[in-house]
Amino acid sequence: MAISVVAIVVTRNLFSVIVLSGAYSFLMATVLVALDAVDVAMTEAAVGAGVSTVLLLGALHLCKSEEAKPVHKPWLPLAVSVSTGALLIYGAWGLPDFGDPDAPIHQNVVPRYMENEVDVPNVVTAVLASFRGYDTLGETTVVFTAGAGVIALLRRRKKGPEKTREKA
Amino acid sequence: MIRSLVSAVALFSFWLLLSGMFVPFLLAAGFGCAIAIKLFSKRLSAIAEESDVLELNWGKFIVYCPWLVEEIIVAAWDVSKRILSPRLPISPALVEFVPSQKTDVGLVIHANSITLTPGTISVEAEHGRFLVHALTEGGAKSLAGSEMDRRCAELEEV
Amino acid sequence: MKNDLVLRVLGRLMIPAILLFALYVQFHGDFGPGGGFQAGVIAAAGIIFYALIHGVAATRRLVPDGVVETMVASGVLIYAGVGLAGLLLGGHYLDYSVLSHDPVHGQHRGIFWVEVGVATTVCGVMLKIFYMFASRGNSED
Amino acid sequence: MLIDILSGIFLAGGAFFCLVGGIGLIRMPDFYTRMHAASVTETLGAGLMLVGMMLHAGLTLVTAKLILIGLLIFLASPASSHALAKSALMSGLKPLLGATPSDDEVPPSKP
Amino acid sequence: MLAHFTNIITVFLMVAGLYIIIARGNLIKKLIGLSLFQTSVYLLYITPGKLIGGTAPIISPQYSVYSNPLPHVLILTAIVVGVATLALGLALAVRIREAYGSIEEDEILDRDHSVEADEAKGAH
Amino acid sequence: MLSAAALALLLTVALALARAALGPSVFDRLQAASTIGTCAMLLLALLGFLDERPEFLDLALTYGLLNVIGVIAVLKFFHLGRIANKSHENAEDA
Structure with missing residues (x-):
């Protein structure tokens, strides 16, 4: 997976980048399955390999497919990224161990969720739709808003693009 | 008519294979879905100007x-x-x-x-x-x- | 690519299967991996597959813009409506227990309708976005 | 017991062919020949593994689902590799031909 | 070391995404970097939820130990919102391309500068 | 045996990744990506058996469906994109 990430960073042809990110999200989904997040993996596979690939391609075929050569030296961003990474790794030593059942995350509300008072075997669905119904309503609204935003941005007006191009 | 019945039955059995649960609600849902998709796929073929059935020995x-x-x-x-x-x-x-x-x-x-x-x-x-x-x-x-x-x-x- | 024989026959076989699979994911969200969002995305992917084989114009005839826009809005309305129904039947907003005589059954019913709402919106939005991107490119050529 | 051994053999065979396909993907000289290597993985590798898993699962609905996955692979993978090869040829990627390439065998690549 | 291996991978992904976002000028590449960054956040949330010996949180009588479902729910929402923002960002990029004829940050800035210079000249 | 097969699949994924990273043309990468998709699908089914939770097969099916759609989408837009870009560049030149 790391290889594909590095390849995504280095590659300059955007078509190849999109293909690589599709492969990356398949691998990501497999990792998520290994971490028991079945629903998340399904979503990630559906989104990463299906929809966002198509969307990126759709945007790309309206734009240029080759990235320009960078004009700046990459050292400053690299330094910023690496130092952020070092800081985060330093911080990560304070986190609980991987798979530790006594970690705080397993102590609070989750036992109540797992009691399954809704009688739906898939706890993720139960929590998503019932216990956290407001979150999901908000999520649906965000999707709706994004759709509306895209419609507003990409709706075809007569002579719209030419005018702006002349001004520029 | 017989052919579209056959393909609807095929879709329904696809559902049963996937589901493996024989609760009345899910069976009814599967039946409804199979019929709906059969009708929809007629539309698919009609718009693509193709014949709907596959002839095969x-x-x-x-x-x-x-x-x-x-x-x-x-x-x-x-x-x-x-x-x-x-x-x-x-x-x-x-x-x-x-x-x-x-x-x-x-x-x-x-x-x-x-x-x-x-x-x-x-x-x-x-x-x-x-x-x-x-x-x-x-x-x-x-x-x-x-x-x-x-x-x-x-x-x-x- | 548009008239590719192999792809056309494959599409004829696979698109109904994909759509049925999406509905299966929708209805079995309670029992296994899946749910409204995944179902919406898979269904949208199936229809996008049709668009890739037969072109966007044919797809627009298959699922017209009006239908898609109605789907986008009605999904959110279904979700909010479920909450409102709970309110009207004497519970809190988005409290499903009052939707039926038996609280557990009410929860089932509420979850089902909420998932339907999510699936409808997601499918509609994905299709709409795809239409927007694809049609913009085609008429520019 | 016998079924366990048999399924183990099938799984091992599938794993072997998958690996061979992966090695071929690295070793082959040009795109079209790499596709042949990949098709080893996608047909025999996947097929044998699925058979191995079916034997492991026994006669349940799991087997039915595995058969569905197998059908999916066998329907979809040739179609997608056909499309891949076709558009590679259309975009002007010339295949490497023969040990001594003869020019008259190169087909006219259409735009 | 092994206990924090997953954290290190998460941080690596995050850094890669961050690097793409700040070092590359291409807007679409920036969006891809953003989604890379998002996946690292997914991983950050999901990994603590895993229990050694636990299985996926789909209740069935054979199992007693399940992984924590709460992060799954949160991340499910996050993925959905992520796609929505990606689509919106792409639409913006397309519009910018139509207005400026480019999606490279530097070229866009250059063009802005030249337009400003022209306007300044016109005013004088 | 199951875990040995899973290991072999992981190795195959690694090889395909190398090809995806090296691959000179887009088609090479695409071929590698679709191989990765197939391997991930098999890996998922195997993981399901290792965990003894065969519900994961649904996921494998999803992967298979989306893999095909992704490959064909890239191919389709690859042609469209080239044509669109060319005509656009010509228009700007003129």
């Missing part, structure tokens, strides 16, 4: 499948030996030939069988013209008028 098709599997195994073993041998003994070739099938389905089955067999890939498949890329020249020569061609043509005889 199913009896011969059942005989054809094991034969194809055997071909695949033989070819895959051959290709694997070539991949693993240190000298990489390949001589890629492109051949063009005329398939003897007439219908869409027959042509597609032939093209897919060619692609499924490791060592040969159908590059272009149209009525009356196949373009095939083969890993070895021997494999390329044996394609035109092959047994696969004959068997696929037999599948069309309804």
